[in-house]
Amino acid sequence: MANLTINKDLCNGCGVCINSCGNNAITLDNGKAIVNENCILCGICVDSCPCNAISIENISQPTKDISNSSGIWVFAEVSQGKLLPVGFELLGKGRALANQKKCSLTAVLLSHSSEAMAKELIYAGADDVLICADKDLHDLREELCTTILCNMIMARNPEILLFGATAFGRSVAPRVAARIQTGLTADCTMLEIDDKGLLRQTRPAFGGNIMATIICPKTRPQMATVRSGIMEPIHRDTTRIGKIVRVPFPSKLKTKTKIMETRLNKSTLNLADAKALIVVGKGIGSKKNMALVNQLADLIGASVGVSRPLVDAGWSEYKHQVGQTGATVAPKVLISLGVSGAIQHLAGIYRAEKIIAVNTDPDAPIFGVCHYKIVADCVEILKELIEIYKK
Ligand SMILES: Cc1cc2nc3c(=O)[nH]c(=O)nc-3n(C[C@H](O)[C@H](O)[C@H](O)COP(=O)(O)OP(=O)(O)OC[C@H]3O[C@@H](n4cnc5c(N)ncnc54)[C@H](O)[C@@H]3O)c2cc1C
Structure with missing residues (x-):
């Protein structure tokens, strides 16, 4: 643990440290700098002080006995x-x-x-x-x-x-x-x-x-x-x-906040809990085709996930990304459209119960993990599915 110390004998109350601090953590008291609880120990004041009055000390903590912790x-x-x-x-x-x-x-x-x-x-x-x-x-x-x-x-x-x-x-x-x-x-x-x-x-x-x-x-x-x-x-x-x-609720425990109302933000996605999911990859071709994906998702009550290149390209937002650096999903049904099936993507979908994959490349790795394989243009399949579900 560390601690910020101000040497009162060296401090001349010039206020340079107050101006340098981005957290309003230093004030003057009787012409000497004092630190308050806003301090995040960034050390900027240490470097800025012309009198070398400020230092950060490492305080070695007493070693706690951890041998009796259990469970x-x-x-x-x-x-x-x-x-x-x-x-x-x-x-x-x-x-x-x-x-x-x-x-x-x-x-x-x-x-x-x-x-x-x-x-x-x-x-x-x-x-x-x-x-x-x-x-x-x-x-x-x-x-x-x-x-x-x-x-x-x-x-x-x-x-x-x-x-x-x-x-x-x-x-x-x-x-x-x-x-x-x-x-x-x-x-x-x-x-x-x-x-x-x-x-x-x-x-x-x-x-x-x-x-x-x-x-x-x-x-x-x-x-x-x-x-x-x-x-x-x-x-x-x-x-x-x-x-x-x-365990009794601590009698003196008070809260400063009161929640008046909780509103679920429709745009807050929880892909991990989705039961039906359409996951779209680069094979969707263009950002405008995402409207078709959303249309089908609305018709069948599915959420929409995407591969990372779609987020990188600005066709979708990060909160929709599925994979190693996105969400890990476990839907009952996952429709994968134009996704190659790179290892980092598969890391996010391995818990899906049924995967239906559409890809123009018959050798796409996604076909190695899916349960139903459709070698076709995913945009055409998307349009056909929309027509079917509209009826
Ligand atoms: C450290 C790291 C972390 C990563 N994390 C993630 C992650 O979390 N999630 C993720 O998805 N990726 C991640 N990636 C990227 C990953 O390696 C792949 O590059 C990415 O998954 C590929 O996305 P894609 O399949 O959409 O695109 P592509 O690899 O470009 O594949 C597009 C596919 O669409 C097919 N296709 C083309 N046109 C059509 C059409 N008209 N109809 C049907 N199919 C068509 C093609 O045959 C191809 O298989 C990560 C990479 C790294 C290095």
């Missing part, structure tokens, strides 16, 4: 009153890791109503469910959830904590990690236990060109976020039994 926790996120699928996927992975480590698997549920949800989490692999229920948790807010999760962690000392890489998971996990002072790996695509019992957290790095494996050997819990659609849930088993542990 794997999964944060089961609730949105719009429903458990998100990514929680079940993480429980599937967590179950395998817990079996390997011979430890317990706990689902953490912060919600306003929770009994039925807790049972579902046990059916999905959890040994126990830690519940904090309160009307204030009807809508999840980071400030409340961070404090509740940190209290739970400090009281129970888990070894591993997993979050879905949802908007909320991506927001709350770093807050928890910072407050507990442990490590966090975002957007993992693979989780394994190594021979020392550490969590190996693998994620694409440098634009997906390499896969980096990260460990957190010195602090606990070892924390990771995982995108939806990457891990497999286990089969729902209603004979499973588990313990439900209620």
Whole structure:
């Protein structure tokens, strides 16, 4: 951990550091510079100070005893009153890791109503469910959830904590990690236990060109976020039994924010949850043909995904990209139009139940993974399908 220090004997109150700071983190007090909580330790003031009065010190932290941490926790996120699928996927992975480590698997549920949800989490692999229920948790807010999760962690000392890489998971996990002072790996695509019992957290790095494996050997819990659609849930088993542990909502916990209304943004895509998907590649020929794709998607109730070159060409937005550096999808039916089937693309569609591929090249790699193969012009097929579904 580091700390910004201002040597009062050297500071002459010139104010150069105040002007150099982009975060309003320095003010003057009795003619001497003082630092406030806005400081992000960027070091610009250190370089700008003409009196060499400012320095950043590394404070070595006392080594924490991590030997008594145990158990794997999964944060089961609730949105719009429903458990998100990514929680079940993480429980599937967590179950395998817990079996390997011979430890317990706990689902953490912060919600306003929770009994039925807790049972579902046990059916999905959890040994126990830690519940904090309160009307204030009807809508999840980071400030409340961070404090509740940190209290739970400090009281129970888990070894591993997993979050879905949802908007909320991506927001709350770093807050928890910072407050507990442990490590966090975002957007993992693979989780394994190594021979020392550490969590190996693998994620694409440098634009997906390499896969980096990260460990957190010195602090606990070892924390990771995982995108939806990457891990497999286990089969729902209603004979499973588990313990439900209620944790009281901290009585003094207050929130500064009030959610007045939640509106679903239609343009917010969750490709990972789509049941029917049309995925379009460069073979679609032009941006204007994307209108035909959207027309068919509306007719059959499908979402639209694209290969990376379409995003690069500006024919579609990144949120539609499927593949190694885009979304991992698991629809029941995927119609692939004019996609070659490069390995980086296939990395995102391998969990689709049925793939129907259209390509003019009979040897296109996509035909090696699809269930139905149509060697044809995809624009013609698209127009025919629109006519059929219109009728
Ligand atoms: C680090 C890295 C990460 C990457 N991540 C991703 C990723 O997340 N997602 C992704 O998709 N790609 C990704 N790529 C790019 C990937 O390697 C391929 O370049 C890309 O998937 C190719 O897209 P495509 O199939 O649409 O285009 P192309 O490879 O150009 O293929 C077009 C296909 O359309 C066919 N075709 C042409 N005309 C027609 C027609 N009229 N009707 C039917 N078929 C037709 C052609 O036969 C061809 O098979 C990544 C690459 C790298 C290096």
